[in-house]
Amino acid sequence: MSRKALFPGSFDPFTAGHLNILKRALTMFDEVVVAVGINQDKRGFFDMEQRLDIIRQTVSGLEGVSVIHYDCLTVDICRQLGINHIVRGVRNMLDFENERAIADANRRLAPQIETIIIPTAQEFAHISSSAVRDLLQHHGDTSLFMSEGVKLPEL
Secondary structure, eight states, X not given: OOOEEEEEEOOTTOOHHHHHHHHHHTTTOSEEEEEEEOOTTSOOSSOHHHHHHHHHHHHTTOXXXXXXXXXXXXXXXXXXXXXXXXXXXXXXXXXXXXXXXXXXXXXXXXXXXXXXXXXXXXXXXXXXXXXXXXHHXXXXXXXTTSOTXXXXXXX
C-alpha cells in the first residue's frame, strides 16, 4: 500500500521554499499531491492556470508528484482522494502557530487525517510568495526565490 500525502496551499506562486518542503515530504511518502486551493483571505496574483503551470514546471522530473486544484475544504479533498496525511511547511513560529490552529481544526473535522508540519530549511526561510509577488510588481530579480528554469508569466 502506497503512502500518499496532500500538500495544499494557494501557491501564488510556488517558490523554492515550497519545493524544499515537497522534496522532504517525498522522503516520507510515496506520492505527494500538490493541491492548489482558493484562499478567500488572499487576493490572487496569478490565476489558477498560471499557478498550476508554475508548479508543473517546478516539479517536472520529480517522481511521485501530481498537481491538482480544488475548491472545497482540505479535509474534503483528502477524503475524495483517499489521503490521510496533510503536509504543511513553516518558515517561523508565526507560521507554526497558524498551521497548528489549522491542523487542530482539521483534526476536529476529520480525526483520521493527520497533519505533518515540516520546517523549511534555513536557506529558504526568508522566501515567501508575497516577497516574490512584490519583486515581480517592481520588476525585480526573482531567480533566488524560484526554482531554476521556471518561466513566470508576463505581467
